[in-house]
Amino acid sequence: MELMLNLIINGLATGMLVFLLAAGLTLIFGLMDVLNFAHGGFFAWGAFSAVWLYSLSGSFFVAIIGAIATGIMLGIFTEKIIIKPVYGNHIQQILITLGFMLVLTEFIKVVWGPNQMAAKTPEFLTGSWELGNVILIKYRVFIIIIALIVYSMVQIALKKTKIGLIVRAGVMDKEMVQALGINIKKVFMFVFIVGSAMAALGGALIAPYSGVVYAEMGMEYAILAFIVVVIGGMGSFSGSLFAAILVGLSGSFMAYFIPDLSLAVNMLLMAIVLIFRPQGLFISRG
Amino acid sequence: MDTMLKVENLQTYIGQYHILQGISFQVKKGEVTVLLGRNGAGKTTTLRSIMGLNPPSQGKIYYQNVSIEGLPTYKIANLGIGYVPEDQGIFKDLTVEENMKVAMKKQDAETIDRLEWILQLFPDLKKFWKKPGGLLSGGQKQMLSIARAYLNNNQLLLIDEPSKGLAPIMVEKVMDSILEMKKETTIILVEQNFMMASTIGNQFYIIDDGRTVYSGRMSTLKEDEQLKRKYLGIA
Numbered sequence: 001m002e003l004m005l006n007l008i009i010n011g012l013a014t015g016m017l018v019f020l021l022a023a024g025l026t027l028i029f030g031l032m033d034v035l036n037f038a039h040g041g042f043f044a045w046g047a048f049s050a051v052w053l054y055s056l057s058g059s060f061f062v063a064i065i066g067a068i069a070t071g072i073m074l075g076i077f078t079e080k081i082i083i084k085p086v087y088g089n090h091i092q093q094i095l096i097t098l099g100f101m102l103v104l105t106e107f108i109k110v111v112w113g114p115n116q117m118a119a120k121t122p123e124f125l126t127g128s129w130e131l132g133n134v135i136l137i138k139y140r141v142f143i144i145i146i147a148l149i150v151y152s153m154v155q156i157a158l159k160k161t162k163i164g165l166i167v168r169a170g171v172m173d174k175e176m177v178q179a180l181g182i183n184i185k186k187v188f189m190f191v192f193i194v195g196s197a198m199a200a201l202g203g204a205l206i207a208p209y210s211g212v213v214y215a216e217m218g219m220e221y222a223i224l225a226f227i228v229v230v231i232g233g234m235g236s237f238s239g240s241l242f243a244a245i246l247v248g249l250s251g252s253f254m255a256y257f258i259p260d261l262s263l264a265v266n267m268l269l270m271a272i273v274l275i276f277r278p279q280g281l282f283i284s285r286g
Numbered sequence: 287m288d289t290m291l292k293v294e295n296l297q298t299y300i301g302q303y304h305i306l307q308g309i310s311f312q313v314k315k316g317e318v319t320v321l322l323g324r325n326g327a328g329k330t331t332t333l334r335s336i337m338g339l340n341p342p343s344q345g346k347i348y349y350q351n352v353s354i355e356g357l358p359t360y361k362i363a364n365l366g367i368g369y370v371p372e373d374q375g376i377f378k379d380l381t382v383e384e385n386m387k388v389a390m391k392k393q394d395a396e397t398i399d400r401l402e403w404i405l406q407l408f409p410d411l412k413k414f415w416k417k418p419g420g421l422l423s424g425g426q427k428q429m430l431s432i433a434r435a436y437l438n439n440n441q442l443l444l445i446d447e448p449s450k451g452l453a454p455i456m457v458e459k460v461m462d463s464i465l466e467m468k469k470e471t472t473i474i475l476v477e478q479n480f481m482m483a484s485t486i487g488n489q490f491y492i493i494d495d496g497r498t499v500y501s502g503r504m505s506t507l508k509e510d511e512q513l514k515r516k517y518l519g520i521a
Contacts, residue, residue: 182360
């Protein structure tokens with residue numbers, strides 16, 4: 001029982017980190033029809049800037065805010081300079097964002113050196129709580145809570161604000177949104193920035209979780225995020241949460257019981273979804 | 287009578303296809319101008335070109351004497367042009383209320399009054415206010431699409447085949463609502479249903495193979511069996 005609960009907590013924590021990365025990706029694809037392979041780069045930059053800022057300031061809060069700011073700045077640059085010229089052309093998008101992903105990865109090595117950096121867990125989040133025989137590692141619970149808060153805030157924004165309504169409408173019919181007098185390009189920029197900031201937050205949160213950060217981590221997690229986007233349905237925000245939890249839990253259980261299959265199980269899940277429900281679990285057909 | 291919209295020698299490509307090869311017409315303020323023609327003649331592309339959704343490669347479009355070709359779609363819409371597309375463009379996962387809110391540019395007293403008036407005109411929308419747009423019937427979707435385009439006091443409405451796929455009773459309802467709106471707004475109507483077009487329209491233009499080939503007052507077309515047979519396939 002204790003083992004199961006620990007595996008569930010581990011799986012949820014990993015799933016929530018992947019969700020923070022995948023949520024932006026799915027909104028960007030759903031609204032902007034943009035395949036952004038550089039998205040994992042924002043995650044890695046968020047992780048490195050958080051570790052660096054934490055070592056400088058000693059404040060975890062400053063590190064998180066700094067990472068989010070890094071994500072926002074990268075998001076603005078990427079949308080304006082990299083994505084804008086290739087709207088509507090998927091092949092060019094894949095090539096240029098993959099290329100930019102490599103640039104982001106290599107530039108981490110230029111700024112922080114080629115070696116991985118150790119990441120410390122803040123004092124107040126180290127250790128664990130014991131509930132009977134169950135040990136709850138504080139930092140993992142913290143990740144789950146932060147990701148759920150982010151999910152709730154974005155959901156409220158999507159449901160209750162005008163910009164949220166426009167984003168939801170834009171995912172369904174971009175042309176009609178423009179025909180109603182709305183400058184969709186401004187909405188694109190806003191969504192891109194929010195998505196980039198969420199990815200950077202995910203990177204900042206993963207640093208103490210994994211203990212080290214390294215330049216290639218963005219690409220590794222981006223693969224998981226793409227699997228989540230496909231399973232949840234491209235453009236479905238709630239779908240990305242559900243799929244991220246599914247991927248996190250299956251990875252956690254498989255890593256314990258059949259470690260050799262822990263990555264393969266996610267690929268298998270994606271393959272099953274693509275065969276039986278290619279539009280994803282949370283997107284209705286048509 | 288003032289000219290609301292003037293289109294001169296409009297040429298539009300979609301991909302490699304030269305769809306519009308010379309569309310010219312004028313829309314008089316306060317009138318309903320009907321674009322007629324067979325399927326694939328270029329009527330829908332004409333409306334989409336005016337809205338900037340399929341930007342023209344050549345030709346001029348003047349809206350209230352201001353050249354609008356080349357402007358982005360949202361700017362054209364904000365000049366006071368409402369668009370009801372052929373597929374209605376309903377945001378299917380948004381409720382009727384949310385569909386209207388996306389369209390609402392201001393929330394002032396005038397717009398609220400206008401919304402009230404629209405809901406009186408389309409009582410079904412009030413009845414299904416909290417229902418997702420995708421669950422409405424074809425006629426209700428059409429009403430929502432028209433209501434959304436009319437909400438912001440637009441001076442010109444482009445309405446594409448409002449009777450398409452609707453039951454006769456719904457066609458009548460939609461026709462009545464357009465007749466009501468005609469009292470305050472100028473309309474360009476694309477319509478295959480000749481009964482509806484001839485009831486609502488003042489002026490007509492026939493489009494054939496991407497060109498305007500004939501125009502006149504609707505009253506004359508009603509009597510001209512030869513013209514109807516030649517270009518519209520009806521008699």
